[in-house]
Amino acid sequence: MILILTGAPGAGKGTQADLLADRDGFRKISTGDALRNQIKKGTEIGLKASGYMSAGKLVPDDILLNVLQAEMDAVNGQKILLDGYPRNVNQAEALNKICPNGAVAGVVHLDVAREALISRLSGRRVCSQCGSSFHLTLNPPKTEGICDRCGGSLTQRPDDSLEKVAIRLDVYESETKPVLEFYKVRNLYHKVDGNQGTEDVYRQVHAHVVNFAE
Ligand code: AMP
Numbered sequence: 001m002i003l004i005l006t007g008a009p010g011a012g013k014g015t016q017a018d019l020l021a022d023r024d025g026f027r028k029i030s031t032g033d034a035l036r037n038q039i040k041k042g043t044e045i046g047l048k049a050s051g052y053m054s055a056g057k058l059v060p061d062d063i064l065l066n067v068l069q070a071e072m073d074a075v076n077g078q079k080i081l082l083d084g085y086p087r088n089v090n091q092a093e094a095l096n097k098i099c100p101n102g103a104v105a106g107v108v109h110l111d112v113a114r115e116a117l118i119s120r121l122s123g124r125r126v127c128s129q130c131g132s133s134f135h136l137t138l139n140p141p142k143t144e145g146i147c148d149r150c151g152g153s154l155t156q157r158p159d160d161s162l163e164k165v166a167i168r169l170d171v172y173e174s175e176t177k178p179v180l181e182f183y184k185v186r187n188l189y190h191k192v193d194g195n196q197g198t199e200d201v202y203r204q205v206h207a208h209v210v211n212f213a214e
Helices: 013-024 031-041 044-054 061-074 089-098 114-122 162-184 198-213
Strands: 002-007 027-030 080-083 104-111 124-127 133-135 189-193
Touching: 002 013, 002 162, 002 198, 013 027, 013 080, 013 198, 027 031, 027 061, 031 044, 031 061, 031 080, 044 061, 061 089, 089 162, 104 162, 104 198, 114 124, 114 162, 162 189, 189 198
Parallel strands: 002 080, 002 104, 027 080, 104 189
Antiparallel strands: 124 133
């Protein structure tokens, strides 16, 4: 079964995906993480993707389909949680084609106000070693600039600058929001208020997920 976690950049998809992986046995597939890995390794896909990513734009669908297929093959037959895919209607259609009928059990939309998204993203700092995420004021590390988990140095993702955040939110409005309608008409869509604290959001997401599993 596949659970799709959707929402604007900064809505908390990654945080909730990690909780669902830890507590509910989901295997998380984050297309953003997968692309950043390809860039780190210097692969052809990474080279093709990096310009789009640092500009805050979507990477072309054919590249994403290859990335998604490879990730899905690696977690074959498990409870899968998609974080960051699909990001446009074309990708939602592609996912329907590569999955057996009914595989997508539900779509949970973390809904967060634009002002909050801007503040969350521009204050985010990420560990360059383990990928853990912090926030300058909302979730600061114990020592400034140092990861609590592994001691790695914290950096700002290049696409978290104010200028790139504005572009990413516009891309979300124009390209990803129509995906919500795609799943609404298929009765798979569920909205959660993502403006609350992490545990409150988790409780609501979890309540939906329990229903999908029945
Ligand atoms: P994320 O970590 O999910 O915020 O993704 C970071 C960046 O990776 C996005 O801004 C896009 O450039 C790219 N990306 C991730 N997932 C997708 C996708 N499904 N389609 C196109 N681009 C993607």
